[in-house]
Structures are given as C-alpha cells and as structure tokens.
Amino acid sequence: MASLTPQNAKPFSLASTWLRVLPKKSCANVTNLAKNAKKLGQDDPRRITHSFKVGLALTLVSMLFYVQPLYDSFGSSTMWAIMTVVVVMEFSVGATLGKGINRMLATLLGGSLGFGVQQLATLTEKEDHSIVIAFSLFIIGAIMTFVRFFPGVKAKYDYGFSIFILTFSLVSISSYRDDYIQILACKRLLTIIIGSFLAMIVSICIWPVWIGEDLHNLVASNIEKLGDFLEGLGEDYFDESDGTKTVTNKSFADKYETVLNSKTREETMANLAGWEACHGRFRFRHPWKQYLKVGNLTRKCAYKIEALDCYVRCKIWKISNDPGNKIKDSCQYAGIESGKALKELSSAIKSMTWFSTTTKAHIANAKGAIKSLNSLVKENTREGIDVLEIVPILAVASLLTDVIISIQRISEAVDELASLAHFKMTTINVTKPLPLQREGTIQPIMFQDELLYNITSSTSPKQYEISSIALMIHSV
Numbered sequence: 001m002a003s004l005t006p007q008n009a010k011p012f013s014l015a016s017t018w019l020r021v022l023p024k025k026s027c028a029n030v031t032n033l034a035k036n037a038k039k040l041g042q043d044d045p046r047r048i049t050h051s052f053k054v055g056l057a058l059t060l061v062s063m064l065f066y067v068q069p070l071y072d073s074f075g076s077s078t079m080w081a082i083m084t085v086v087v088v089m090e091f092s093v094g095a096t097l098g099k100g101i102n103r104m105l106a107t108l109l110g111g112s113l114g115f116g117v118q119q120l121a122t123l124t125e126k127e128d129h130s131i132v133i134a135f136s137l138f139i140i141g142a143i144m145t146f147v148r149f150f151p152g153v154k155a156k157y158d159y160g161f162s163i164f165i166l167t168f169s170l171v172s173i174s175s176y177r178d179d180y181i182q183i184l185a186c187k188r189l190l191t192i193i194i195g196s197f198l199a200m201i202v203s204i205c206i207w208p209v210w211i212g213e214d215l216h217n218l219v220a221s222n223i224e225k226l227g228d229f230l231e232g233l234g235e236d237y238f239d240e241s242d243g244t245k246t247v248t249n250k251s252f253a254d255k256y257e258t259v260l261n262s263k264t265r266e267e268t269m270a271n272l273a274g275w276e277a278c279h280g281r282f283r284f285r286h287p288w289k290q291y292l293k294v295g296n297l298t299r300k301c302a303y304k305i306e307a308l309d310c311y312v313r314c315k316i317w318k319i320s321n322d323p324g325n326k327i328k329d330s331c332q333y334a335g336i337e338s339g340k341a342l343k344e345l346s347s348a349i350k351s352m353t354w355f356s357t358t359t360k361a362h363i364a365n366a367k368g369a370i371k372s373l374n375s376l377v378k379e380n381t382r383e384g385i386d387v388l389e390i391v392p393i394l395a396v397a398s399l400l401t402d403v404i405i406s407i408q409r410i411s412e413a414v415d416e417l418a419s420l421a422h423f424k425m426t427t428i429n430v431t432k433p434l435p436l437q438r439e440g441t442i443q444p445i446m447f448q449d450e451l452l453y454n455i456t457s458s459t460s461p462k463q464y465e466i467s468s469i470a471l472m473i474h475s476v
Contacts, residue, residue, distance in 0.1 A: 046091075049207040054089050057202045061085050061195055077187040084195030089203065092211035094272035096203040100196035101275070102160030107192050110164040111185050113140065114171025121176075133172050141165055155271045212273035212282055215266065219291050220349040222259045222298050223410065226305060227342030230335050230403070259302040266295045281352055287420035294349075294413045301406035308399040330376065331393075334369035334400050337362045341407050345414050354418035354425055359411050366404045373397050 041048050064070045064078040071078060088099045121132040147153055148161045174181045203209075270288045278284040341362035348354050374397060418425070 046207070046209050050091050050209065053202050053206050054085075056206070057085050057089055057199055058082065060202070061198055064191070064194070074187050074191055077184065077191050079191075080188045081191040081195035081198075084192050085199050088196050088199040092209045092214070092272060093203050094211040094274070094276045096200055097275040098156065098272055099159055100200045102157060103163050104193050104196050106160040106163035107167050107189055110167030111171050111189055114168045114175065115182065115185075117168075117172045118175040118181075129176060133176055136172060137169060140168055155267075156274065208279075210273075210276060210279055210282075211269050212276050212286060212288060213280065215269040215273055215288065215291055216282070216349065218262065218266065218269070219295050219298070220346045222262060222295065222302075223342050223349070224346035225259055226298065226302055227339040227346060229305060229309075230339035230342065232339075257306075260299060260306070262295065263299060266292060283422070287417060290413070290417045290420055294410065294417060297406065297410045297413050301403060301410060304399065304402045304406055308396070308403060311395060311399060330369045330373040331396060331400070334366045334373070334404070337366040337369065338400070338404055338407055341366065341411070345407075345410060348414060348418070348423070352418075352421065352423045354415070354423040363404060363408055363411065366400075366407075370397055370401055370404065 061081050064074060064081055074081075084103065088096060088103060090096045090099060117133060117136040120136075121129040124132055144161055144165050148158055153161065171181065171185055270292050273286070273288045276282075278286075341359050344355075344359045344362060348359070373393070417423075
C-alpha cells in the first residue's frame with residue numbers, strides 16, 4: 001500500500017476543513033437570511049399582507065379544480081385561471097387593475113379577431129387557407145407591434161397589446177388544424193376573466209395598497225427633503241463664528257440626491273394610479289399628471305440645490321469686512337426662509353389644505369434677503385474690498401436666486417394642483433391691526449395682488465432676524 005505523501009494529504013485536509021466550517025457557515029447564512037427577511041417586513045409591512053393576499057387568491061381560484069361541477073364545466077382550462085392570478089396579482093391596486101383589465105380585453109379582442117380571420121379563410125379555397133392566415137398574422141402583428149411604440153400606449157397598454165398579439169396568433173393558427181378550437185377558446189376566456197376578477201377583488205377588498213396615495217406622499221416627501229436640506233444649509237454652512245467652513249457631513253446631501261433619482265418611480269406610479277377608482281381623499285379622475293409636473297419642478301430645484309451645495313462645499317468663507325455678520329446672516333436667512341417655503345408646500349400637499357399666503361410670504365422674505373445681500377456687496381465694493389473676495393458671495397447670491405425662482409414655480413404648480421384636486425382653501429380674515437410685540441419697522445410688499453408685511457425687529461440679538469406676517473386683503 002502506497003504511503004500518504006504531503007501532496008496526497010492536501011486534498012483530504014482541505015475537505016476536512018471545509019466539513020468542519022460548513023455547519024458554522026450554514027448557521028450564519030440562515031441567521032443573515034432571517035435578519036434580512038425581518039428588515040424587509042419592517043421596512044414596509046404591506047409586503048407581508050400582499051404575500052398573504054396572493055396566497056388567499058390562489059387558494060380561492062383552486063376551487064375550480066376541487067368543486068366537481070366547476071371542473072366538469074371548464075376541464076383542464078381551469079389552469080388558465082391559476083396562471084392569470086399569478087400574473088395579474090400585483091402589489092398595488094392600480095397595477096392589479098391595469099393588468100387585469102388589459103388581460104381580459106386583450107384576450108377577448110384577440111380571440112374575436114382570430115375567429116374572424118378563420119371565418120375569412122373559410123371563404124377561400126382549402127389550399128389558400130394558410131395563405132390568408134399567414135398574411136393576417138403578418139399585417140396584424142406588424143401593426144400592433146408598431147402601435148406599442150407610442151409613449152401613451154407603452155405606458156398603460158403595453159401588456160394588453162402583448163396579450164392581444166399572443167391570443168390572436170394562437171387562435172388563428174390553431175383553427176387551421178382544429179375545428180373545435182372555438183369551444184376551447186371560450187372556456188379559456190371565461191377562466192381568464194374569473195382569475196382576473198378574483199385577483200382584482202382580493203386586491204381591492206383586503207388591505208388595499210393604493211399607488212396613488214403613495215405617489216401623493218412621495219411628492220410631498222421629496223419637497224420636504226429639499227426644505228430640510230435648505231434649512232440645514234442655512235444653519236450649518238453659513239453659521240460659523242470664524243467665517244471658515246469645512247463640510248464633511250453628507251446627511252443633508254443624501255436627501256436631495258434621493259429626489260434626483262425619483263423620476264422613473266413617479267412616472268410609473270402616476271400611470272398605475274390612473275387605473276384606480278376614487279378612494280379616500282382622492283376623487284375619480286384625480287389629476288395624477290399634475291403630480292408629475294410638481295415632481296419635475298422639484299427635481300429641477302434639487303439640481304440647483306446640488307450646484308449650490310457643491311459650490312459651498314468647495315469654498316472657504318472668509319469676509320474680512322462684514323460688520324455684524326450681515327452678509328453671513330443674509331445668506332443664512334435666505335436659505336432658512338426658502339426651506340420654510342418648501343416645507344409649507346409639502347404640508348399643504350400632505351393635508352390637501354392650501355394656504356398660499358404663508359408660502360408667498362416666505363418666498364418674499366428670501367427675495368428680500370437676497371436683495372439685502374446684493375446691497376451689502378455693492379457697499380463693500382465701494383469701500384475698496386478685494387474683488388476676489390466678493391466673487392464667491394455673488395456666486396452664492398446667484399445660486400440662491402435660482403433656487404428661490406424654482407421654489408416659486410413649485411408653489412405655482414402646487415397652486416394649480418390644489419385647484420384641480422379641490423384642496424381645502426383656507427384664508428386669514430383680518431378684522432383689526434395686529435399689535436407689535438417689540439420695536440421695529442413694518443415694510444409693506446405687494447406680491448401678486450396680495451399685501452404682505454415684513455416686520456423687522458430692532459431688539460433681536462441678531463441684526464437680521466425678520467419675522468413675517470402675511471395678510472390677505474379681501475374686498476368687501
């Protein structure tokens with residue numbers, strides 16, 4: 001017997017080591033899987049309920065097999081009902097309704113057209129049947145495929161057109177060899193309708209997930225994220241005692257970066273929400289497309305905020321001639337007021353209550369801060385300050401101005417959404433002048449046919465702390 005050399009012993013050693021480590025690795029993998037499953041359910045508990053709904057729908061549709069009279073009526077075609085439930089059942093009500101309706105209508109129309117082609121082929125000679133069917137397949141398949149490229153069709157009816165082409169092809173080709181295809185096709189159509197209706201009923205009646213409500217909350221949340229970022233920008237980037245800022249924290253930047261990547265998700269949600277019926281606060285034919293407009297304007301604002309953030313991160317703020325930190329306070333105040341305006345818009349969308357005056361007051365305050373900043377820059381320029389020191393301030397003022405303009409456009413889009421979606425409108429009726437709590441000056445501002453008042457306090461610790469009271473003047 002040959003002796004065991006080191007070369008021969010090496011494979012046995014590796015195998016032994018692998019067998020010893022295998023139980024530990026298996027336990028670690030099972031533990032990680034359990035943790036991931038727990039986190040997945042905690043992130044969105046609706047995933048658990050959706051899994052329960054799919055299981056329930058499959059159990060109910062399987063009764064077509066278990067109940068003998070139903071099985072005698074449909075036979076092996078009951079398998080199509082089960083396949084339909086698996087394919088149609090989606091996470092949200094809108095997605096389930098869209099797929100179910102598309103599948104039922106496409107199957108009905110495709111089967112009917114297939115029967116029509118078969119009847120047309122019977123009017124010709126026996127030898128010409130295949131030519132008629134092949135020509136019909138070419139024409140219908142080419143036309144329907146081209147129609148699928150239209151953006152509106154692809155967004156809502158792409159699945160239906162695919163099923164239409166498939167059903168038409170199967171029915172028209174099968175009829176060439178099988179004379180009883182009509183009976184089989186009718187049974188399959190009925191089972192598909194049963195499976196689609198069952199999936200839609202379960203999706204609507206048991207813990208429904210309304211994709212329109214998710215879109216509503218997503219748009220409002222994106223606006224709020226930008227508001228939080230701008231408030232953090234004003235408080236953290238410009239609020240430094242020595243004028244120097246080095247930024248390493250990316251928590252605020254992460255907020256607007258998520259907004260930049262939400263375009264595809266919003267478009268998908270808006271298309272699916274169009275299939276949903278009225279529910280809760282959302283009426284029939286709710287203006288879901290207007291949410292896309294608000295979302296697009298929000299992303300444009302996020303791009304401008306990204307440019308501002310990148311510029312502020314790369315610059316060193318040091319103003320040698322800034323008595324009382326007026327320049328710094330102006331930048332800080334403009335960012336904070338812009339953030340407050342965005343958070344007002346987010347709150348209005350979430351509560352579906354529109355009060356535009358407070359939002360316009362914050363926008364007017366931010367514009368006033370930029371004007372004050374420009375005045376301070378001109379004053380410092382006349383005093384002979386180095387131009388290279390003024391350029392960064394002018395750049396920040398320009399970027400803040402772009403952000404404020406974007407916020408104003410978002411406000412106009414939300415105003416339009418409030419009108420289309422019938423938000424609850426609230427106003428402030430002024431019956432007597434409001435008393436001043438401290439000394440200061442009042443500056444009236446006309447903003448889009450509304451009278452706004454800026455109250456500048458002179459007793460505040462900060463020289464540029466401004467509180468605003470927005471008053472809407474009503475005609476008697």
